[in-house]
Amino acid sequence: MSEATEIAVVPEQLERAPRAGGSPRILIIDDEAAIRESLDTLLTLEGFTIAMAGDGPAGLELLSRNEYDLLLLDLALPGESGIDLLPRITAMQPNLPVIMITAYGTMGNVVDAIRAGAENFVQKPWDNEKLLADIRTAIARHRAEEEVVQLKRTLKQRYNFENIVGKSEPMLRLFDVVAQIAPSRSTVLLQGESGTGKELIAKAIHANSPRRDRPFVPVNTGAVPSELLESTLFGHVKGAFTSAISAKKGLFEVANGGTLFLDEIGTMGMDMQAKILRVLQDRRFMHLGGTSEIQVDVRIVAATNVNLQAAVREGRFREDLFYRLNVICLELPPLRSRREDIPLLAAHFLKFYADENGTENRSLSPEALRVLMDYEWPGNVRELENAMERGVVLSTTRTITPDLLPSQLTGSTYSSSLLDHKPDASLFDLMEEIERRIISDRLERCHWNQTEAAEYFKIPLSTLNQKIKRLNVEVKKRNRD
Template sequence: MPEISTETITETTDSRPASRIAGSPRILIIDDEVAIRESLETMLALEGFTVVLATEGTSGMEQLAKNQFDLLLLDLALPGESGMDLLPRIVEMYPTLPVIMITAFGTMGNVVEAIRAGAENFVQKPWDNEKLLADIRTAIARHRAEEEVIQLKRTLKQRYNFENIVGKSEPMLKLFDLIAQVAPSRSTILIQGESGTGKELIAKAIHSNSPRRERPFVPVNTGAVPSELLESTLFGHVKGAFTSAISAKKGLFEVANGGTLFLDEIGTMTMDMQAKILRVLQDRRFMHLGGTQEIQVDVRIIAATNVNLQDAVRAGRFREDLFYRLNVITLELPSLRSRREDIPLLATHFLKLYAAENGMEERSLSPEALRVLMEYEWPGNVRELENAMERGVVLSTDKTIHPELLPAQLTGNTYTANILEQQPNASLFDLMEEIERRIIADRLERCQWNQTEAAEYFRIPLSTLNQKIKRLNVEIKKRNRE
């Protein structure tokens, strides 16, 4: 018979230890019935859990104060304070600890009251061992993911001052070290990575860890600003510089003076605009549009692109001299599919974020939903994962998110199958148009309605994409910024 790993209550003066992520999950059982305690202890120990036992509320609370647990099994009917009396205190003192209530007298009223008070689940005696074990594993997985996110953020905050960047994979740890190394310098930085990898977050982290942290961080998505307006946006203009210039206006270079200007999607700039950016990088001087007086600024430039600028240089779409000016220090952001071990952490982070934003209880992923996330290729990277978690939170009616709440592309549902069901009498031509319409709309949504980015993904000219959008009546929504 396998050795059973259990612990009994002992007096100790040790302070509460730090959260334990690795190792055997620890479960505290508070139940006054000997048979129930022994039955749960044996079952859980055989499954590899470390079990601690308490017979009533006072000793159970002492154990919670002394030790770190991954889950609490709490009996509803205890001598002295009942489990329902203890639950609000436990939730308040240990908000991330999942609690599963156990009772022989379960009623719908008890279930609702316990869930509202913060219980993870409610189990009635006699229970189904397999279901109980599944519930326990799901709750512990969520708890450990939450604890790991908290510890990771605390570590990154102490070491670097990084906000909202989550990752423990080797590529991300190397990136964190590199950011910390280059942030204090004045050097221009080029951030390269696929769409949705979080380039603006990295740029903010660099600024926050630099001597310029008290000065402005000014982001501008150059691909989202029409080319005829970009010069005025960056350099400002004098009154009367063009028809609608009824007053003078500062440009973003002036707004960012002393701080950092983040030029996102710099690969979309026209050659003429690239020449003007190059001059500012060289001389730290520029003129307002329509002006005659030079203005000197002290701005650190961080540029970002999701295209290969060296290929663009070879194709004649990007100035070679500007590329070398930008390419002083290059940071390569890994795709999400290349750091899959970060997916549970990121998912937990986003679930917590959007539950709070929507005034809802925290959500967790079912094991099946997590498996879907781990197996998906994530062409939209972290942004796509964030959108999927927001959708899951908003559509969920309980605390667990199952695969059916995930976007169709994650679970393998195809456009074709859905369209054939919805339009069984449509002609082949109509079906093909509908598929094309949905593919374009889906890609635009993943790109946050940036048509330039979508055209690059489809490897077609922007004008061709615009023609298709008009012909197919694709609805264009207002683009959200990262």
């Protein structure tokens, strides 16, 4: 119970008042004075600011003049019932969480209330601790959603950024630089760990540039076989190679006048690096098998999750190309260095995947949020997104608890689960299963980038491929960074 108490606020004091930033504001609509007083005493002692109404019209009047964090609504009101009022309440404050309270908690009433938009359903007499827990969860979800909406609106107005969420100091500095460099023609190099959102930043650069009405063309150079990459980027003439039955434009031509995003450029072979360097220098290239030069006006935004300077020292990346790309270099911070963005990102992804799956929005329990805040996030924002998608799909209630999070977040071990499920397995079988799971887990964290996984394990790519085949590891289709 909170030490601080708040005096209940009467309607006159709330006229046209915005919702308080610190103390959550709760409206109670119930025709029983004893119920209102009981809730007022309980919630005021817990630090909430309370307003009350004895019937639907009085409650709607308060809603028309004030914003609230939560509504406690009685089902059996004189005149219109609480369920009948819900559509009008939702029209006035669409995102307001509503908890229905009634002495008549039939299954039909519960279903009707939830369908009408209620957050939860509490039966009289209620359990104080459970009611308080439900209220805190609903308010936390509501405020997180509102903060995400407001943040997106601010980023859209100030930077014209889409689908980027962040309020931490590292991200705000990054946003300022992106807004500053976007109007230029300069080549940009994005460096950062896998899963930090490099393609989103590349799109933001393009959307804020004079090229915004021309194509933004992303290509994951690490996902295209080396023997096909030249044709993919530069196109080819008919007959250039065995399967070239017709001429085809390359992505440089497709992106003419716009932006070409070269993701994972650090995986590109030396021969292709020389060809890319020539385009950057002369803005000209030839189709594979062609004889005439083609001139293009393309802005290059490149991205890498490897240290290109180290690759230059090791002879794996051309020094002259590095300096051509490194005109403007932006470092994307890992998620572990901007932890204050984790609740916002989690709320954003929970809403996105709830909408995508046609389910009610989900919120994190305090324990689940604590797990997210304590985790190191080697897979960064992408790993968080995957965890939230999993939570939405597996949850049967509106609250996601730690047991719905991936095992690597909660500290579950491979060995304990193996011993539980395979008590008769030999040591060799257990070791193979552990190796299989470790490889599968790393591939998922690398977004199925086998080259990156091999670098993490410090083994040749061919060795990793052999292990994948021998252990029958399922490899999913790769997604872009």
